[in-house]
Amino acid sequence: MGDRRSTQSPSPVALRIRPMSAAELAASARRIAHCVDQQVVVLQNPTEGSNDALRASRTRQKSYLFDVVFDSTATQETVYHGTTQGLVAVVTSGCNATIFTYGSTGCGKTYTMLGTDGELGICARTLAELFQTIEDSSSDVEYEVSLSYLEIYNEMIRDLLSPSLGCLQLREDASGHVQVAGLTKVPATNTDEVMQLLARGNRHRMQEPTAANCTSSRSHAMLQVIVCQRHRGRELRHGHLCMIDLAGSERAAQTQNRGQRMKEGAHINRSLLALGNCIKALSQQASSKYVNYRDSKLTRLLKDSLRGNSHTVMIAHISPASTAFEESRSTLAYAQRAKNICTTVEQGALPPFCPTP
Secondary structure, three states: OOOOOEEEEEOOEEEEEOOOOHHHHHOOOOEOEEEOOOOEEEEEOOOOOOOOHHHHOOOOEEEEEOOEEEOOOOOHHHHHHHHOOOHHHHHHOOOEEEEEEEEEOOOOHHHHHHEOOOOEOHHHHHHHHHHHHHHOOOOOEEEEEEEEEEEEEOOEEEEOOOHHHOEEOEEEOOOOOEEEOOOOOEEEOOHHHHHHHHHHHHHHOOEEOOOOOOOEEOOEEEEEEEEEEEEOOEEEEEEEEEEEEOOOEOOHHHHOOOHHHHHHHHHHHHHHHHHHHHHHHHHOOOOOOOOOHHHOHHHHHOHHHHOOOOEEEEEEEEOOEHHHHHHHHHHHHHHHHHOOOEEEEEOOOOOOOEEOO
């Protein structure tokens, strides 16, 4: 394996504002999130002019700065080029990369990550570029690509490629890297193969309708692509790309959930709160600050991506509607804290999570 080199850099954070939905327009919601330029968004408080003294004392509007902001007219291609395209070179150079989507339920996270047949998302575009890069590479170097796909549902880890395996357990190796015991690892030679595997996995993913989202993801889904390079049978280096579609945060009053849906929402919110606590602790940049990654399986799996060995990109999603003000404000604050996190990336090191044989 080649020499290992380390670099430290802040984690890029992007924001995507989805179009107003039919339900929001029918409810006479006003647009309160506005792009000032390609990096700044302004969120207006819809209670402006209220006679409520407590509400009237709040700041009328607040600006948030990100690495890039996409308004509701941004295409899937534009979002890909502005956030993820550069990660292919990172992975083929022997480093690790992670991209994840964040936001409240119904804000377009799964659309950004997976897209549709006519509007491909980040996963399909990244994989297409990865295999094209491999095809264009020197014939002296051989590449092996494999992938794993899992979901975290109600704090249980399920293999989406082999759901019959049941609930899988986390293990920590001698180097402190978290592994998923027994997770399936499947070889792939082209984009079509990977997308077929991804589609198969998505059919097993937990999705249920709620009042806030008719196709609400009830789990966090993680796709890991492992790229190994060999020269004359000798391994040169390996890189890992982790693409994560987080379930959306939600309020019970908004989703009108009951029974199992409420239980799922509680688990989703608890894991996202744990992730938020880790982001908050890391953003304070105090060397003595304890970061508790063990509060949820999500944060244990994301430990290396947040603080350790990975180039990490976050795409936050919000609705521009006045009816989503509280959710949007929470997401913007959450994402802004993430901008202060720095990760140290080492070439050819272990992945954020990896399947055991």
